[in-house]
Amino acid sequence: MxxxxxxxxxxxxxxxxxxxxxxxxxxxxxxxxxxxxxxxxxDVEGLREASQRALTEEPGGALQYGATEGYEPLRTQLAHFMQSKGVKDIDPTGLIVTTGSQQALDLLGKTMISPGDKVIVEGPTFLATIQCFRLYGADLVSAPIDANGVQTDKLEELIKQHKPKLVYLIPTFGNPSGATLSRERRIKVLELAAKYQTLVVEDDPYGDLYFGEAPPPSILALSSEVPGSREWIAHCGSMSKVLSPGLRVGWIIGQPELLAKATMCKQFSDAHTSTFAQATAAQYLKSGRMPxxxxxxxxxxxxxxxxxxxxxxxxxxxxxxxxxxxxxxxxxxxxxxxxxxxxxxxxxxxxxxxxxxxxxxxxxxxxxxxxxxxxxxxxxxxxxxxxxxxxxxxxxxxxx
Amino acid sequence: MxxxxxxxxxxxxxxxxxxxxxxxxxxxxxxxxxxxxxxxxxDVEGLREASQRALTEEPGGALQYGATEGYEPLRTQLAHFMQSKGVKDIDPTGLIVTTGSQQALDLLGKTMISPGDKVIVEGPTFLATIQCFRLYGADLVSAPIDANGVQTDKLEELIKQHKPKLVYLIPTFGNPSGATLSRERRIKVLELAAKYQTLVVEDDPYGDLYFGEAPPPSILALSSEVPGSREWIAHCGSMSKVLSPGLRVGWIIGQPELLAKATMCKQFSDAHTSTFAQATAAQYLKSGRMPxxxxxxxxxxxxxxxxxxxxxxxxxxxxxxxxxxxxxxxxxxxxxxxxxxxxxxxxxxxxxxxxxxxxxxxxxxxxxxxxxxxxxxxxxxxxxxxxxxxxxxxxxxxxx
Structure with missing residues (x-):
């Protein structure tokens, strides 16, 4: 057998x-x-120095078990980083650290999706999101996109029809589409989130990789312009594309109850993200080399x-x-x-x-x-x- | 709402x-x-040197995305480490690296447990295992233990009665029990695994922490003495208690199909364990400082x-x-x-x-x-x- x-x-x-x-x-x-x-x-030299400082300044913190929510100095640095990208009302407790943003997706799936639940994704979307959510039993619905990202009129119809557990978008330089959601449509997405009380997950690993003009602010950053929308937005960030994927450092920003449940799930998924990697990332951000x-x-x-x-x-x-x-x-x-x-x-x-x-x-x-x-x-x-x-x-x- | x-x-x-x-x-x-x-x-100094060597010798490998199964040099070192502990037939492809052994438990849960499946654990057992398996819908059955670990006659009755998806044991210096399964009972567990074709998970984070005489060989190591038992054993190891929990480096040894499915699940859980942490652990093991x-x-x-x-x-x-x-x-x-x-x-x-x-x-x-x-x-x-x-x-x- x-x-x-x-x-x-x-x-x-x-x-x-x-x-x-x-x-x-x-x-x-x-x-x-x-x-x-x-x-x-x-930036190998910068990461070498950062890892050395992590082991010199607080070896216990970098090598011991840590809080499931994340290493405090990293949460502080990430909150600053998000503030610098226009997210106004964020403090270190407003985010949790994840083992790469792949784990952010996994935790959102574990926390939110029961077998049979509808989840709207872009067509096309990130392959590993499709598989990750399907492992939790999601029934995926595909929303069409064009060169300006997801078509928000079609998205509204699909939300009304399917009452999804969540909507998953990569609004900036999407994978695989390369498309960027226009500012106007970002506001529309926020209005839909608030109107239909639907969780919208903004996955944003690429937003910092712009070649000319900066893209519109993230959906999260724009939520301050749409009353009642902020609590329906979960934002996933990552150090992988801009600094190093090997650190496996990502994060989720979301409403307190969502973060508490995701933290509980993370406790039983990997206890916490490598504190050595977190302390290295924190020292790197603190060093000022990121710009x-x-x-x-x-x-x-x-x-x-x-x-x-x-x-x-x-x-x-x-x-x-x-x-x-x-x-x-x-x-x-x-x-x-x-x-x-x-x-x-x-x-x-x-x-x-x-x-x-x-x-x-x-x-x-x-x-x-x-x-x-x-x-x-x-x-x-x-x-x-x-x-x-x-x-x-x-x-x-x-x-x- | x-x-x-x-x-x-x-x-x-x-x-x-x-x-x-x-x-x-x-x-x-x-x-x-x-x-x-x-x-x-x-061993902060040893880990500092190991992390420096990782960034000097192969910075790309230590900082880039890596194979979901694990960083090849670490898999090689871990295979040697397990050989040194009496596991004869192990090569680097016979194990996958996990983000601490907590993730090994999570992947075993995700890979094996459907809602309603019975899982036998020791009474008492590791708290985070209970919660981890319950998140996948396990119906837990508790097998009684004494100073020599799980009572194998009772365990056999429970296996016959419940036909569990898996049996989870911490046979050496158990958490919380401190108990160690006798050699005789280890052989009996292997016979039960083979006889009832039941997966037995041996969680072994503490086996190296003995104070006097070494404990009996792991159930995995002893499987060579019981024909047909090896394929029914999954063994979880960890660097956390002996080297550093902050690295989040653990591993699973098991039959090829189980490892393939667990790897697929890991791909969508966190893509891979921090290559920086893995390369550091590999360099540490290679340095010969572990004994x-x-x-x-x-x-x-x-x-x-x-x-x-x-x-x-x-x-x-x-x-x-x-x-x-x-x-x-x-x-x-x-x-x-x-x-x-x-x-x-x-x-x-x-x-x-x-x-x-x-x-x-x-x-x-x-x-x-x-x-x-x-x-x-x-x-x-x-x-x-x-x-x-x-x-x-x-x-x-x-x-x-």
Whole structure:
């Protein structure tokens, strides 16, 4: 008799992307497939100094068990960080630290979702959110997006129809869409949250990675403009894309009862996030190096996004359409099928691997009704020359 | 309308101990309540060097996203560590790294337990296991223990009666019991696992903390003596009690399919354990400092356990009974009520706080039918003079 696993495992399917990722090991492959920042951007020296200070100034705190809510000096630094991004009414008790923002999603799922509960997500949305919420039995509903993010009129209809447990959005430089919700629609989302008393989760790992003008303030920051909305917003932040994913430091901001329940769940999930990693992150933020680090990654990723956009237009022409991203890590594109060229991104992915370039087809990012012509291209980890060469290989895949 | 949380939160109750812990902030309290190792035991210098080497030798690996299964050099070191403890057939792919062993429990719950499934635990057992498994809907069954650990004849009856999804044991220096399962009973547990094809989870955070003779080999190590048993054993290990809880580094050893499913769940729980913490732990193990660290903590905790045992006998006499622990962090004791003295440990806990000493009453450690006369006393964090003074205060609480 084999082991009998929990029924909830029947709700998830992870093979689609895993099969593709197995091929990434092939020598010489140029990868646009990852969702990683570039390791070469990490401020290793700053993190080394921060970790040393953590072990020198309070070794007990950095190495001992800590509060489930988070290491106090980090909560203080994160509250300052959020204040600097326009969130007015935040103090250290208004947030809890999570083991990366993936854990923030897990805790929100554990805290909020009973089997069968409806949850609205964007179509497309972050793959690991789909699977994370499905493990808690969520019945996902997909809200359509355009270049300005989720379509709020459609979202309102879906909220009325489904009475969801929560609405999950990546409003700024979305993964995989690259889209940014307009300021006007952010206000509309806040009005919907307050009107229908529906929890809206704002996942914001990319908001600091803008290339030119800053994006609109976060939904959380704008909640002060819509009376009664703040208590219906949960905001997930992360150090992963701007500082280091390896620290696994994220956070949730939300109303006190939600944070208390999420903390209780976290107590039995991992007791607390590594205090060593938390103390290192706190020292780093305190050191004042973050603004320079942000300026550096914004410039590097901005140049790469520019290069990829130009290469895609030059090499692929009318075979592909996309909106040039203004931040984040991703292009989201659609194969047009013009001139009888390949329109199925899964098919193109296979051909592209043969030509020596990898990307992720868009289908798995849809909770419902996948658009098979879509694909996601990351420009973060390849330098500009490799981006040019990778896009040329992609063009050869389309032509073949 | 307030937020509507998930139904699973109705399964847990955390107030019993939390109320008590609030009182620990009172100035001058001597605490026997924690489950913490002593911060003064941490090898800060060794960990500082290890973290520096991690950032020097492979900064990308230590700061970037990593494999969900764990950082390869750490898996290699942990496989060596387990081999040194008598586990013969283990290689780096035979274990996955978890965010502390608390996450090992969470992943086992998520992977194995459907709502309503029976799970057998020791009575008493680790409080956070009870709550963790209940969040996944487990119906807990309590198996009685004595000074030699779980009573295997009773355990067999319960397995036959309840057909549990898994059996959870802390066989070595149990929390809270301090008890150690005899070698003979370990073999019996392995026979039961194979005979009834029941997963047995061996949680082993304390096995390295022995004061004199080493305890029997782990159930996992002994599985080579019972044909067909190995695939029914999952073993949870931890760096928390011997090196540093703040790293949040634990691991699960188990059959390949179980590890694959647990890895899938972990992907959506926290993506991976902090690579910075993992790389630091790997460098520490590689440095060869662990044997000296273990020798140091064994000696210090052994002296404290000795001092607490003597003080309890001297100060409390026939008011209390207990078995002198041979390792771990805890005394598990029973109030006898001799001479009309207090027999309810919850009542004593309140009186003790007034006298300036804290401990944890035993009742919350029972999944079913709590023994109200029991209590847990940690000797780990107070020095010998404070142990003596704390026990004198406890005696005044009993006398009052």
């Amino acid at each position: 084999p082991l009998q696993f929990a029924d909830r495992l029947n709700n998830v399917e992870t093979s689609a992307i895993r099969e593709l990722f197995k091929l990434l090991g092939k020598p010489g492959i140029i990868s646009f497939a990852g969702g990683f920042p570039d390791s070469a951007m990490f 320079a680090t942000l300026a550096k990654v914004r410039q590097a990723y901005g140049e790469r996004a520019q290069a990829m956009g130009e290469a895609l237009k030059r090499e692929l022409g009318d075979a592909i359409e996309f909106t040039q991203p203004k931040g984040g890590l991703f292009f989201w594109a659609r194969l047009t099928g013009a001139g009888g060229k390949v329109k199925d991104a899964g098919e193109l992915a296979k051909r592209a691997i043969e030509k020596g370039v990898a990307f992720v087809p868009g289908a798995p990012f849809f909770a419902k009704e996948p658009d098979l012509s879509t694909l996601r291209l990351s420009f973060a980890t390849a330098g500009i020359e490799l981006i040019d060469e990778g896009v040329r290989r992609l063009a050869r895949g389309i032509a073949s | 307030p937020l509507q949380f998930a139904d699973r939160l109705n399964n847990v109750e955390t107030s019993a101990i939390r109320e008590l812990f609030k009182l620990l902030g009172k100035p001058g309290i001597i605490s026997f309540a924690g489950g913490f190792p002593d911060s003064a035991m941490f 000296a660290t273990l020798a140091k903590v064994r000696q210090a905790y052994g002296e404290r356990a000795q001092a607490m045992g003597e003080a309890l006998k001297r100060e409390l006499g026939d008011a209390i009974e207990f078995t002198q622990p041979k390792g771990g962090l805890f005394f598990w004791a029973r109030l006898t009520g001799a001479g009309g003295k207090v027999k309810d440990a919850g009542e004593l806990a309140k009186r003790a706080i007034e006298k300036g000493v804290a401990f944890v009453p035993g009742a919350p450690f029972f999944a079913k039918e709590p023994d109200l006369s029991t209590l847990r006393l940690s000797f780990a964090t107070a020095g010998i003079e404070l142990i003596d003074e704390g026990v004198r205060r406890l005696a005044r609480g009993i006398a009052s």
